[in-house]
Amino acid sequence: MKTIHKILVVAVVIFTTGGMIVGCSSTKNAYTAATDVQDEFKIEKSGAQMWGEACNRCHLAPSPADYNDTDWSTIALHMRVRANLAENEIAKIETFLKSAN
Amino acid sequence: MKKLTILLMIVGFGHITYGQTYNNFETDSVTAPEPFKPSKTQFMIRGYGHTGLNFMNTEGEKESSYVGSAFAPIFLFKHSDRLMFEAELEFGLENNELEVGLEYADVMYILNKNMTVRAGKFLLPFGTFMExxxxxxxxxxxTRPLGFGHDGIAPASGIGVELRGAFDLGGPKLNYAVYSTNGPRLKDGSVEPEEAGMLMFQNFEDNNNSxxxxGRIGLLPFADSSTEIGFSSYSTSKVGTTDSEYENVGVFLYAIDFAFIKQxxxxxxxxxxxxQYNNSDIDDATYTEVHEDGDEEEYTFDNKSNSFYAQLSYRPTMASSDFMKKLELVGRYSNLNTPEGAEWEERxxxxxxxxxxxxTWRSVIKVAYQTTDSVGGHDGGGTANGFFIHWAIGF
Structure with a gap:
């Protein structure tokens, strides 16, 4: 058991340290937009589509009209962490909810 | 008198005329309200509650009771776009008493687009069910599947620090979480002999220095995010109290979870x-059983447990009838196997x-039937059938 624990601890330390270095070295905190060339070939999902996919993974997708813009920004931050959603995913969902409420 | 009347009329009409002139758009002192400006700091109360009626038949012994009225408020304090404090309380009625619990209370900070740090008491990403x-x-x-909740083998929450985040891989997605907590403590049987060898995950003050x-890593391999496969592990080299004979008992737990949701x-x-499949492996140790005549007997066992559940549900959301659209059919199988030779041995x-x-999307009425076949366990085993009508609401 001790060997397994040591392996796990080393793995966690390496993963955390590496992740911190890579993550904190990035100067871009916002979702990086695609270049023009990428845009030409990329079909991006809409916020509405992501809302349907991401929310339904755990619970029924919420009605945008149930909260105002201020509430949605609070809920979005909470759900980003709770459901471990990607930054661009939650940003698009939040924009959709605020536009449709 | 005539002059006085004329004078009063001049004053009266003059006043009205002046008043009407004053109340125009150019000179009006009442300005139009400004658009609503939200404050930078935001506070919300969300949460959920539920109540219901239970009918239980355990080996012919019948009982029924209204249960619950459980109330779980969640407090969200958003300090900025990166910083938030969240806490959930849980109020429940059990054994004729009001029980209050702190489900989680943690502060979180968004370090960058792929990384968030949390500290405090948080729900552990051990599989997906509890989190x-x-x-x-x-x-x-x-009800919860076997293996979760009271006397379960899967941890629900812990006090410590966590790093988590997600990556969009251009269609597929990857999410991760790594954490360190106080870890569980071992029940050595001194208080509850029938639970010797079990783990107690409510370890508010660490009983040792280990x-x-x-952590958990989850992969959503398809662009529509319909499928998620996750692997979790949880380990500590010591679960016994410092300087006790159980101090060096180690633990390794892992879980595999799966989800598929698609219209x-x-x-x-x-x-x-x-x-979700949960597996628990605790180092073997020697425990003491005290017989009714006062004699003591030492015993040990291979301390390995596992549990599993699989759930399938179907909602006819594309049906023509509005009533049918709101229905959902659910079926679940779960099992639990605890160590052979332990006082809490169970199948x-x-x-x-x-x-x-x-x-609504956050309010559901559940009419359920459940049957459990057990060998061993707290109640000695047998068959327990239950019929439940529950109403749950999120807010």
Missing amino acids: RLHPAWINRLP KAFG IPAISGFIDIKG SDQYAFSLNYWL
Whole structure:
């Protein structure tokens, strides 16, 4: 058991340290937009589509009209962490909810 | 008198005329209200509650009771776009008493787009059930699968620090979480002899200097995010109290979880499949059993446990009838196997079925039937059948 624990601890330390270095070295905190060339070939999902996919993974997708813009920004931050959603995913969902409420 | 009347009329009409002139758009002192400006600091109360009626038949012994009225408020304090404090309290009525619990209370900070740090008491990402699916308005059945909750083998929450985040891989997605907590403590049998060798995950003050480490990695391989496969582990080298004979007992737990949720036009609705396998391996130790005549007997056992659940639900969201659209059929199988030779040895299989009616996206009425076959365990085993009518609401 001790060997397994040591392996796990080393793995966690390496993963955390590496992740911190890579993550904190990035100067871009916002979702990086695609270049023009990428845009030409990329079909991006809409916020509405992501809302349907991401929310339904755990619970029924919420009605945008149930909260105002201020509430949605609070809920979005909470759900980003709770459901471990990607930054661009939650940003698009939040924009959709605020536009449709 | 005539002059006085004329004078009063001049004053009166003059006043009205002046008043009308004053109240025009150019000179009006009342300005139009400004658009609503939200404050930078935001506070919200969310949460959920549930109540219901239970009928239980355990080996011919029947009982029925209204239960619950559980109330779980969640407090969200958003300090900025990166910083938030969240806490959930849980009020429940059990054994004729009001029980209050702190489900979680943690502060979180968004370090960058792929990394968030949390500290405090948080729900552990050991599989997905306890972290994401256990609230009554999310859980499709009125009960939890075997292996979770009281006397379960899967941890629910811990006090410590966590790093988590997600990556968009251009279609597929990857999410991760790594954490360190106080870890569980071992029940050595001195207080509850029948539970010697079990883990107690409510370890508010660490009983030793060894911390637990764990993590989960989840992969959503398809662009529509319909499928998620996750692997979790949780380990500590010491779960016994410092300087006790159990100090060096180590633990390794792992879980594998799976989820598939998709709207399939061919069957006119949503299919939702979820499952999780939990495995617990605790170092062997020697425990003491005290017999009724006062004699003591030492015993040991291979301290390995596992549990599993698989759940399938179907919602006919594309049906023509509004009533049908709000229905959901759910079936779940779960089992639990605890160590052979332990006082808490148990082999249980459980089947649960429910017909749910969704009043809104966050309010559901569940009519469920559940049957559990057990060998061993706290109640000595046998068959327990239950019929439940529960109403859950999220807010």
